[in-house]
Amino acid sequence: MTWLQELVYQVTVLGKKSNSGYKKEAWVAVLDKLNRAHRQALKMSQLKSRHDIVKGMYGVLSKIVNSSGMGWESETCRVQCLATTWESMLEGKPKAWALWRNKRFPQFHLCECLFQGTLATGQFAVASVAVESTGTPQLDMSPPDFDEVDDEQTLNGGLDEDVEDDDTSNQVTTNQDDRSRRVSAGGRPTKRLRPSMASKLSSDFMAVQASATKEFELLSSVLLPAHGQHAKAQERAIQVLQSEFEDVLDIDEMVAAFDIMENETRAAIFLCMTGAPREMWLKRQLEMQRNTSI
Secondary structure, eight states, rough: OOHHHHIIIIIISSOOOOTTEEEHHHHEEEEEHHHHHHHHOOHHHHHHHHHHHHHHHHHHHHHHSSSTTTTEEEETTTTSSSSHHHHHHTSSOOGGGGGGGGGOOHHHHHHHHTTTTTTTTTTTOOOOOOOOOOOOOOOOOSOOTTTTOHHHHHHHHSSOOOOOOOHHHHHHHHHHHHHHHHHHTTTOOOOOOOOOHHHHHHHHHHHHHHHHHHHHHHHHHHHHHHHOOOOOHHHHHHHHHHHHHHTTTTTHHHHHHHHHSSOOOOOHHHHHEEEHHHHHHHHHHHHHHHHHHH
């Protein structure tokens, strides 16, 4: 996979990796590489969906390979039995593991470079007791990603923290009542407290931010339903594809079929058909895709 090779290059050579995954520039470079290689116009969400599918396949394979008596054959790109049999290994295991008995996965080593250490294989699991916190806060000194900037913190940075909540307002009211009683008893009145300029600016900024948040939520409620319907259709198409064609298509054809289902119209057509017409239509789409990629 050209896009998978580019992602490995971005992460392992250029170091475009963050605590939450990959940096934004890595995703952009991979999407550009994928679209130029296949002369398509895929969206970022489609690339990430494809990434998650491949990662899920590798997650299952890595558990099988790390099982006792199992291993990986690089020449055939398949799982092999070293000191056991498939029947013995599959005892008590998920039925889906048996699907990899005769299937190839040429992307195994690329996925190993990319996902090594990010998946819970259970190979080195040990029992442990959590250490109690010493009370010293641990600060994350890594640079934030592009989309992790806290707008509220940016707006309030450098301003006095004079914004009062409801509890503070109630306390001020109580203090004013106490001062009134002291004045009536002959005591000396205290100076009047005036809000600072920083407090007023902070309140104005927070009001603007609250208004913008409400407008964004309203816009999202209008736009998201249609997008969600398309996404659900694509998800159902991929699920049907894996359940009905896992014994018909090899791994390369299956991944190519995933590409076809990323198109909303094709995914809807695929779900409407059943039986032999569905299989014939899918094979024709795969043939058309191979001809266009040559």
